[in-house]
Amino acid sequence: MNKKLIRNIEKQKNLRKKKEEIEIELQLLVEEQEEIENLEVIKEFRSQKISLDEFLFIVRKNKEEENRERQELKRKDTNESEENL
Structure with missing residues (x-):
C-alpha cells in the first residue's frame, strides 16, 4: 500500500480513539456536575425551611x-x- 494512505488510515484510527476518550471524559464530567448540583440542592434544602x-x-x-x-x-x-x- 501507499505510505501516504497508510499514514492517513493510522491518523484516522488515532483520531477516533482520541474522540472516544474525550467523549468518555465528557460523560464523566457531566455526571460529576450532576452529582455536585445534587449536593448543592440538598445543602440548600437543609438550610431552608x-x-x-x-x-x-x-x-x-x-x-x-x-x-x-x-x-x-x-x-x-x-x-x-x-x-x-
Missing part, C-alpha cells in the same frame, strides 16, 4: 429542565451530523 412537597416540586422542575436541555443537545447533534453528510 420548606416542606418536603415544595422540595420535591423544585427537584421535579429541575429534572424536567435538564431533560429538555439534553433533548435540545441531541437535536443539535443530530442536525449537525445530518449537515455534515
Whole structure:
C-alpha cells in the first residue's frame, strides 16, 4: 500500500480513539456536575425551611429542565451530523 494512505488510515484510527476518550471524559464530567448540583440542592434544602412537597416540586422542575436541555443537545447533534453528510 501507499505510505501516504497508510499514514492517513493510522491518523484516522488515532483520531477516533482520541474522540472516544474525550467523549468518555465528557460523560464523566457531566455526571460529576450532576452529582455536585445534587449536593448543592440538598445543602440548600437543609438550610431552608420548606416542606418536603415544595422540595420535591423544585427537584421535579429541575429534572424536567435538564431533560429538555439534553433533548435540545441531541437535536443539535443530530442536525449537525445530518449537515455534515
